[in-house]
Amino acid sequence: DQQVKQNSPSLSVQEGRISILNCDYTNSMFDYFLWYKKYPAEGPTFLISISSIKDKNEDGRFTVFLNKSAKHLSLHIVPSQPGDSAVYFCAASARGANSKLTFGKGITLSVRP
């Protein structure tokens, strides 16, 4: 039973446009959400996080939105750059527990020059 779902395996956008990566979760105990970016042969790199007490967190070109009632979060990248091409993982944890992360399967983002 997948508790974190990234239903689209890939996304292709034009350089300069907005990239919107979606993530859904089923476990209502999750209260902390993160996005990681991964290049081939490297470990995931932390991008941005959001606590369940917020509905938006922004860091430069990256914004994460959280809709708790829909159990849905999204990562917006604007403007998209070719260097953003990578696999993006959504992850969630219940911080009152052991803080282990539950990951989605990832989405491959390709930004076309």
Next chain:
Amino acid sequence: GAGVSQSPSNKVTEKGKDVELRCDPISGHTALYWYRQSLGQGLEFLIYFQGNSAPDKSGLPSDRFSAERTGGSVSTLTIQRTQQEDSAVYLCASSLRGDQPQHFGDGTRLSIL
């Protein structure tokens, strides 16, 4: 460097052999995690160490898997009598505390022949 260091980066071994994977976390990080990523899958939690507390082993897939963390720093993940389904990338992460973002190493790619 200042990041999480893992060794070896690649390991090829025969079925039935034991393997030992090493993780050197970021200095000062009290929380340490092991995950694995099988082909086409998201990251799967294995084990979590927090300070001197008993580790959370709830993600270990079988009793062939064990891990220890000596002196609150370096950790080793041991897989005994390896099977082909153990082939995966094993990733280590550390965080300042359990409720902070986790930072990953580049992983050990384990191939069982």
